[in-house]
Amino acid sequence: MSTKSSMGLRAQKTFNNVLTYFFLILLAVIILVPIFFVIVTAFKTDAEISFQNFQWLPHSLNFDAFKNAWELVNWPRAFANSLLITVIVVVGSLFFNSLAGYAFARLEFKGKEVLFIILLMGMMVPAQSIIIPQFIIMRSMPLAGGNNIFGAGGTGFLDSYASLILPFLSGPMGIFLCRQFYSTFPKSLDEAAKIDGCNSFKIYYSIYIPMSTTILATLTILKTVATWNDFFYPLIMTTSEAMKTVQLGLQTFKGSTTTHYNWLMAATLFTSLPIVIVYLCAQKYFVAGIATSGMKN
Amino acid sequence: MTASAAPTRVKKKKKSLTDSRLGYLMILPNYIIYTVFTLIPICWTIVMSFTNYNLKSYEFVGIQNYIDIFHDEIFLKSIWNTVYYFLLTIIPTMVLPLLLALLLNRKIRGRGFFRSLFYLPNILSMVAVSMAWSYLYNTQAGILNKMLAAIGLAPVPWVTDTKWAMISVAIMAVWQSLGYNAVLYLSGLQGIPDYLYEAATIDGANGVQQFFNITIPSLRPTTFFIFVMACIHSFEVFGQVYILTQGGPLNSTTTIAHQVYLNGFEYYKMGYASAEAVILLLIILVLTMVNMKGGNTDVD
Numbered sequence: 403m404s405t406k407s408s409m410g411l412r413a414q415k416t417f418n419n420v421l422t423y424f425f426l427i428l429l430a431v432i433i434l435v436p437i438f439f440v441i442v443t444a445f446k447t448d449a450e451i452s453f454q455n456f457q458w459l460p461h462s463l464n465f466d467a468f469k470n471a472w473e474l475v476n477w478p479r480a481f482a483n484s485l486l487i488t489v490i491v492v493v494g495s496l497f498f499n500s501l502a503g504y505a506f507a508r509l510e511f512k513g514k515e516v517l518f519i520i521l522l523m524g525m526m527v528p529a530q531s532i533i534i535p536q537f538i539i540m541r542s543m544p545l546a547g548g549n550n551i552f553g554a555g556g557t558g559f560l561d562s563y564a565s566l567i568l569p570f571l572s573g574p575m576g577i578f579l580c581r582q583f584y585s586t587f588p589k590s591l592d593e594a595a596k597i598d599g600c601n602s603f604k605i606y607y608s609i610y611i612p613m614s615t616t617i618l619a620t621l622t623i624l625k626t627v628a629t630w631n632d633f634f635y636p637l638i639m640t641t642s643e644a645m646k647t648v649q650l651g652l653q654t655f656k657g658s659t660t661t662h663y664n665w666l667m668a669a670t671l672f673t674s675l676p677i678v679i680v681y682l683c684a685q686k687y688f689v690a691g692i693a694t695s696g697m698k699n
Numbered sequence: 700m701t702a703s704a705a706p707t708r709v710k711k712k713k714k715s716l717t718d719s720r721l722g723y724l725m726i727l728p729n730y731i732i733y734t735v736f737t738l739i740p741i742c743w744t745i746v747m748s749f750t751n752y753n754l755k756s757y758e759f760v761g762i763q764n765y766i767d768i769f770h771d772e773i774f775l776k777s778i779w780n781t782v783y784y785f786l787l788t789i790i791p792t793m794v795l796p797l798l799l800a801l802l803l804n805r806k807i808r809g810r811g812f813f814r815s816l817f818y819l820p821n822i823l824s825m826v827a828v829s830m831a832w833s834y835l836y837n838t839q840a841g842i843l844n845k846m847l848a849a850i851g852l853a854p855v856p857w858v859t860d861t862k863w864a865m866i867s868v869a870i871m872a873v874w875q876s877l878g879y880n881a882v883l884y885l886s887g888l889q890g891i892p893d894y895l896y897e898a899a900t901i902d903g904a905n906g907v908q909q910f911f912n913i914t915i916p917s918l919r920p921t922t923f924f925i926f927v928m929a930c931i932h933s934f935e936v937f938g939q940v941y942i943l944t945q946g947g948p949l950n951s952t953t954t955i956a957h958q959v960y961l962n963g964f965e966y967y968k969m970g971y972a973s974a975e976a977v978i979l980l981l982i983i984l985v986l987t988m989v990n991m992k993g994g995n996t997d998v999d
Contacts, residue, residue, distance in 0.1 A: 419807055426802050426813050429795075433817055433877065439842045440831045453839060502726040511722035517730070524737045526987045528935045530956040531976040534963045535743035536736055572732035602721045631824035633938050638964060649826045653942060656830065663834045670830045674823050681822045685815055688822065689882060 444468065444668035451664050467664035468672065471655070474665070476643060477672075480651040487566050487647065488629040492622055494571045499621065500614060503580020504606045508592060518581075524574040529634055537638055540565045565639040566647070570629060576621050583617040584610060616687075623680070623687045630677050648673045744980070748973040757970065764974035774975060776950050777958045780865060784954070785933035787869035792929050793922065796877055800884030801914075814885070817878035825938035832871045833858070833943055858944050861951035868939055868952055880925050887921035888914070927990040934982055955979050 443451060447464050450457040505511075506518050540559040543549060548556025559565040587610070595605045633649040640646065646654070652673045655666060681688060748764055750757040768774045799817060803810055820828065835842045836857035844854040857867040891914065899909050937956040940946055946953030946961070953961075955975060963972035 418805075422802050422805050422807055425798070429799055429802075429877075430813060430816055433820060433874065436831050436835055436874065437819070439835065443834065443842075451840065456840075456845065458845075498728045498732075502729040505722045505725035509718050509722035509725070511719035514722070517726065520738075521729075521733060524733060526931070526983055527737060527741065528931075528956065528979060528983055530935065530937060530959050531980040531983070532737065532740035532744055533959070534747065534969050534973055534976065535740035537964075538743075539735065539740065568732060569736040572729040572736070574733070577729060602718050603725070606725070627822055631822075631826075633824065633826050638960075649824055652824075652826050652830060656833070656942065663837070663840060666830055667834060670827045674827045677822055677824070678819075681819070688818065689814070 440667045440670055443664050444671045446664045448662065448664065467662075467668040470662070471665040471669040471672075474655060475651040475669075476646070477648075477651060479644060480646045480648045481676075483563075483645065484630055484648040487563060488626055490563075490567050491570045491629045492625045494567070495573050495576055495625055496618055496621055498571055499573050499576030500580045500611065500618065501606065502577045504584055504610055506577065506581045507584035507587075508589075508605075509602055521574045521577060525578070533634070533638055536569065540639060559639075561640045561642050561645050563645075566632075566635055569635070570625075573625070576625070579621060580614075580617060583614065587613070619684070619687045623684055626680060627677060741980070744973045744976050747970055748977045750970040750973075751968075752970040752973075753967050754969060760970070764971050767971065768974050768978070773950050773953065774955075774958055777953045777955050780950075780952060781933055781936065781954050783865055784869055784872075784936060785930065787866060788872050788933065789926070789929055791873045792876060792880060793925060795873065796880035796925070797884050797918075797922075799877065799881040800888055803881065803885055804888045814878075814882065817881055819878065820875045821879040823875075826942060828871065828875055829939050829942035832867075836867055836943070859948060861949050864944050864948060864952045868936075868943060871939060871943070872936075883921055883925060884918065887918045891917040923993050924990075927986060927993070930986050931983055934979060934986075955982075 442459055444467050445463050445465070446457065446460040447466060449455050450460055502521075506514065537560070541557060542553035543558035543564075544551050544553045546556070546564070547558045547560065547562060549558050550556075559568070591609060592602075592605055595609055600608070631649065632647075633653065636645075636647045636650045637653070640650065652669055655669055747757075749759055749761060751760050751764075803814055803817075834840075838844060838854060838856050838859050841857065843857065847854060856863055858864050895913050895917070896909055899913060904912065934954075935956055936954045937960065940952050940954055940957050941960070944952040946957050956979065959972050959975045959979065961972075962968045962975065
């Protein structure tokens with residue numbers, strides 16, 4: 403890592419560092435301006451955002467906007483919905499994905515390669531291109547939501563947790579990452595365990611799972627962000643107030659309060675807060691997440 | 700299996716049998732869900748695109764939907780909008796993150812802090828980001844126009860003018876993806892072995908020469924990947940348009956995905972929307988194949 407040493411003069415190096423900081427800070431300001439104004443606007447009074455009396459910064463920390471925004475939507479319910487969906491999707495998909503990832507990495511069965519490639523194809527299918535049949539399938543689930551055994555008569559899984567959870571329990575990305583990760587384990591590990599009389603499932607949960615912290619943490623982060631932030635599925639699949647997720651709550655908000663940008667910014671702030679906290683606590687896994695999921699090779 | 704070729708033959712055979720059965724069992728939960736919610740819907744979309752299904756009844760109409768969508772000015776507009784969005788975003792999406800990654804790759808203090816900061820917009824939801832920018836972009840009350848006014852410039856009709864609306868959507872997208880792509884470039888940069896630079900320095904190559912002869916060629920897989928993903932993402936633009944502009948003004952920001960949503964779930968022309976969805980699927984399929992081909996020749 404000592405390449406820079408030959409670049410010579412110390413002055414040159416200092417100059418380069420100053421330039422680096424200059425551009426970094428410039429870009430940081432560009433990134434921060436929108437976030438900064440979301441935060442300050444949330445603390446402004448109605449007067450401070452009005453056209454006539456506009457103030458760049460609030461006079462005091464005023465929480466009225468938060469209070470008003472909090473009353474417009476059933477937020478406790480929305481947060482509970484999002485949390486429940488996120489937890490079940492993360493736990494469920496982690497289990498199913500690592501299970502399948504292990505099978506694809508370590509077990510021999512007919513058609514393995516083909517089955518894996520078919521799964522990978524799913525990574526590229528845009529949600530909007532298959533949403534119509536998904537909607538109909540959800541609506542036609544037999545014996546759910548007032549449906550008869552042929553899936554007719556009721557609303558099926560529509561407007562229920564199932565419609566927001568089920569499709570995401572399978573994840574080509576998760577399987578792919580787990581398979582890649584398990585492929586790096588030495589095969590002798592399996593062989594030793596087999597001699598000791600373990601079957602493959604036991605090897606999976608007593609040897610592979612305990613060694614999977616990195617990959618499972620990375621997947622947890624990826625899945626948590628994706629599920630918490632998902633907007634398209636809840637928009638299509640749910641209708642009732644009681645099933646609203648946080649993103650839907652934030653979205654419906656806009657039409658009713660176009661002039662109250664301070665309320666809107668307050669809502670934007672408190673709906674983003676959980677994910678920002680997760681981000682601050684687990685940053686290294688976010689970076690690991692893109693480094694592994696972004697680059698496929 | 701071959702390494703432990705000793706004890707009892709019968710037992711070994713039995714074990715490999717259970718292994719293959721376990722293999723199927725272990726991928727089964729995933730495969731059921733994947734089949735029901737991805738594979739079947741893909742086929743179903745294609746079938747439905749030949750019908751006039753409207754949630755109540757359907758009959759087969761042959762390729763009528765395909766004839767109609769290619770005479771539908773709004774759909775054609777949405778394809779153009781998607782391409783336009785791509786053209787607007789592609790250069791900044793490729794160049795700015797590379798510059799940022801080069802800065803972040805230098806051994807300076809606080810580089811972890813900067814990296815976290817630049818990555819932050821990426822973890823925020825599309826709804827939250829669109830909401831924030833809807834305030835920035837508002838023509839009368841918006842922050843951006845207030846800033847322009849403060850330095851004596853005329854207000855810009857960011858999302859209310861057909862010329863500006865897509866540009867505004869694009870600016871927001873570049874802002875949000877900057878850190879993500881920078882981290883991709885950064886991991887690409889860190890994968891370049893130091894001895895290449897050391898050898899070049901010994902040969903007397905300066906920084907600029909090293910950049911164009913070592914850095915850029917070494918980053919080709921990353922660059923290619925970001926390029927293809929940018930193509931694909933352009934065709935999936937929905938949330939930002941749905942919230943920020945509702946596809947307007949005068950359909951100047953409607954996208955293919957937005958059209959599928961509108962026709963399918965607002966007008967319940969599901970057969971028609973399916974034909975549009977099939978076009979979307981085909982475009983992504985072609986792009987993916989290009990990706991795999993390009994990716995392979997690059998790496999191997």
